[in-house]
Amino acid sequence: MNATPNLNDLKPNTHAHGADIVLSGAEVLLRVLVEQGVEVIFGYPGGAVLPIYDALFRQNAVRHILVRHEQAAVHAAEAYARSTGKVGVVLVTSGPGATNAVTGLVDALMDSIPVVCFTGQVGVPLIGTDAFQEADTTGITRQATKHNYLVKNPADLARVAHEAFHIARSGRPGPVVVDLPKNITVGPAPYAPASRAPHPSYRPRIEPEREAVVRAVAAMKRARRPLFYTGGGVINAGPQASEALGRLVRRTGFPCTSTLMGLGAYPTTDGQFLGMLGMHGTYEANLATHGCDVLVALGARFDDRVTGRLDAFSPDSFKIHADIEPSQINKIVQVDVPIVGDAGRVIEMMLEEWERQDGAPDPAALAQWWRQIEAWRGIRSLHFDQDMAPSAIIRPQHAVRRLYELAMETGRDTFVSTEVGQHQMWAAQHFQFDRPNRWLTSGGLGTMGYGLPAAVGAQIAHPDALVIDIAGEASTLMNIQELGTIAQYRLPVKIFILNNQYMGMVRQWQELLHGSRYSESYSAALPDFVRLAESFHAKGMRATCVGELDDVIRAMLAEPGAVVADICVAQDENCYPMIPSGAAHNQMLLGPEQEGEVKVSAEGRMLV
Amino acid sequence: MTMQDETIVSAVISILVENESGVLARVIGLFSGRGYNIESLTVAPVEQSRHQSRINIVTSGTPQVIEQIKAQVGRLVPVYRVADLTQVGPHVAREMALVKVVSTGEARTEALRIAEAFRARAVDTTATSFVFELTGATDKLDSFIDLMRPLGLAEVSRTGVAAIIRGPRTI
Incomplete structure (x- = not known):
């Protein structure tokens, strides 16, 4: 009989004599994932997590999605969680793997998204010695998570890993980090099923008074x-x-x-x-x-x-x-x-x-x-005038409206992620959502680069759905490497770039608050997005005028694979209506013609 | 809408926590991260068998901020209980100081006399110095230290406040 447990068969109760089999920490971790109902994890390997990757290799219950940057792993897991209601799971290595994940963790913290992030760590004897790829991950992520753990004792591993899921998903959901020193995942560890007993100190209130x-x-x-x-x-x-x-x-x-x-x-x-x-x-x-x-x-x-x-x-x-x-x-x-x-x-x-x-x-x-x-x-505050002449410049609001209308015509279940900036607000204003869990955007932290990896996570969770990243050209470049992930897993994600060649929201604020001095807000030296898409094995498309817009959207929606659609939109468009910072709700700006009328107060200028 | 009370009040917050690594850093990090004051801090295990420690923090802020501090601390996973003793009612708040006074002659005699009046104990004595141990409310320690200043005050070490509710109630 083979002494190594068959990890392809990791269902919790299949080992009648489970207690007799000595599992490694990595195998215990995989068992916890299976018991917690985890089907997918997003991650990137490295030295400190090699034992876990080895255990992953020898099983089929949990699917691993290889991202191209650890930040993207967390955003993908966030979108997976938001679009399914399940906990998103991340696996990254120690040091830079963990520090790269921090932005994603704070994003999940601000938006209350359940994520469990396993980070590798140098072996316990090396902790504190400035070892290779060592970082104080629990120290760094203490304020970036709902809770975090460093597992120093193999006997704690299963309990802590189960508890991490409970804390991530219950109460106000949030990200939880479990830092796993390499000797813990290599060495033997006992398995324990999830405890049914209430947590001694953590008791979120569910039932209202x-x-x-x-x-x-x-x-x-x-x-x-x-x-x-x-x-x-x-x-x-x-x-x-x-x-x-x-x-x-x-x-x-x-x-x-x-x-x-x-x-x-x-x-x-x-x-x-x-x-x-x-x-x-x-x-x-x-x-x-x-x-x-x-x-x-x-x-x-x-x-x-x-x-x-x-x-x-x-x-x-x-x-x-x-x-x-x-x-x-x-x-x-x-x-x-x-x-x-x-x-x-x-x-x-x-x-x-x-x-x-x-x-x-x-x-x-x-x-x-x-x-x-x-x-x-009756004021119609979201109204805009689109010149419908075929050669007219596309207004970004019109592009989002048409995207919505043509996406609805397909009758497909549609998920929309966004990056952060003007395009995000136009998407929120002009795309319509009649069901929950279909709108995936970075709200609290406002993380540029969220949308592309989020689309990856949503498409992995819903392989047959229509998943669109409504993007800006500046934001999308922040995690553009995920086109590689999209290609590897043949994800039919549609990346719809409202390209105005500006960090539009920065430029809008510079216009309003800083005398139109566009300091560093121009997207210089942009790539050719069509060729960029092709180099990543996706389809590239471009619309430069109103006459091309609908055809490009239709072609994008009909394309069975991934598409990057470069929608060249009006460069000077600003996002309205707008309450300038420091103003009250009844002091809204409805359009550019009112810009001059409102003086932003000195206090308002200090607000973000 | 309730008007916000802008008066700054002092509060003694007592926190019962799981005695695990990093728990103090969580509490302190929360205070610094959210811009709350810490005027004094004490922490020690109080229930060895149950792995519980008690943290006492003297802080100040508007009543709204104090409420927020309680709620934010209560969010931390290893926190069992958090109470604002100032709000709960009568409580005992004590700290201990070790006060080193280096002087001779008249000043030395005067220091010893004041120490007796304050019921401070001389726990170390040399020909030129005393170390006084004094326990009491923060303002009592403050006035003792003020009085020692012209009498050769050389060094002070204080514990910060430990506090507990009067009567049979517990947090």
Whole structure:
């Protein structure tokens, strides 16, 4: 009989005498992954993780996706997690492998994405000796993760690895690092199944307090100008939470706005949806936020991009704030009814209370509120004029609109990732999302280079879906090496570059705040994206004028493989509407013609 | 909307943590990363059998900031409990100082006299120096040290505050 365990058969209960078989730490780790239901990990090998890669080689249960840079591994795992609701898993080596992953970890921390990142480490006896490829990974990632571990004792390995998954996915989700010294993965280690006992100190609160929800619903029943303001917490609470949100919004008849992170929780094409709020939100969403008398914040965190000038944020409203994380409540804005709990549970309980409590909001007041909102809508703050002459220059908003319309014609399940900047805001404004988990964007950290690896992660999770990275030419170059990953795994990702040859959002701010001195914001020496695509075995396409746009989009969508579409758009286009930094929601700029009218305050200039 | 209270208050935060490597760094890193003050800090194992340590932090900020500190500390995975003793109610907060006074003649006699008044113990004595050990509230230690200043105060070592709720309640 072969003494080495058959790793192709790593299902948790298959070894009746599992305790008798001596596994290496690496094999224990693989077993934990299988027990945790992990199907895919994103990683990059190196000296300190060779034992784990060797164990991976000898099994088929877990698929490894080889990225071209560790940052991309984390972004891909984030998108995998966001588009499936599962934990994204990363495996990188020590030293530079771990430090390269840090941006991705902070990105996942800011956007509350469940990720477990295993990092290699030099052997325990070498720790602290400045060994080759040694970095203090737990020290470096302490503030970059929800929690992290250094496994120094083989007996802890299985428990810690299981616990990492529990912490990553429960409560407010986030990234967890498990640092694995090489002697731990090489040497023998005992396997232990995931513990069913509650964690001794970590006990996130899921179930909201009934009393708080009762008070919230009582205020909602008295509301004359109510508004739902929903965020990524609703998405993180699972598809059933989004479904419940739809019922709550329809049942109450209230308007609903969403943060960037929350798009898709409530269908953005529905009449009760006002569009995104905040810096580049719609006029009606921001004016409604400013003018409402009851604001119901669900799984949102009053980010500065949402609130604008704080002392003028929704000044007359009674504020209800539900969040799974107690530290988010009263952090930025003092609220009247705090509710700690899972957004889905809060929404379900609100629905119950809505039926249980007598009375209903004054229908005349609500009708008046809707008339007011319709008047704001009449401003058409997202409107743009596209010259439809075939030779006309493509406006980026038009490109996103056409992309959306033609993608819908395919009838395919569609996932959109973005990079960061103007194109991201245009995508948020003009692409529509009627279901959760289909919009993958770096919200909190604002990581340029997120979208391309995110598209990789989404396509791996959904091989038959249409996955589009709406990109800018500057951002996409930050992780362009992932075209290699796309080629290796034959991922039919569509990279739709709105190429204006500028770091557009930087240029827009320089225009507004720094006298149009475009310091270093020009994308000089750009590659030829068509030939770049071809060199990575993808299809390159280009549209330079309106007459070419639809054909290029159609060809891109019809292409069975990966495409890089270089969409040459108006260079001087700015993203509107916009609340300039330091301004209030009712001081929006609707278009360039208003730029001169608003003086950004000295305080505003200091804000990011 | 509730108006924000801008007054700065002092608070004694007691934190019961899992006694594991890096836990103090997590707490301190959170304070520095989010710009909270640490005026004093003590930490020691308190429950050897359960691997628990207690961290006491004296901090200051607006009531809203103090609430945030509690909530943010509470987020940390190895934290069992966190309490703002100032808010919980009556509590005992004590620290210890070792105070070295180097002097002779009149000043030396005066230092010893004041030490007696403060119930400080001379734990080390040479012909030219004393090391006084003094336990008490922070302001008592402050005034003792102030009084020693003209009398040859040479060096001070303080522990920072350890605190506990009065009466039968626990955090």
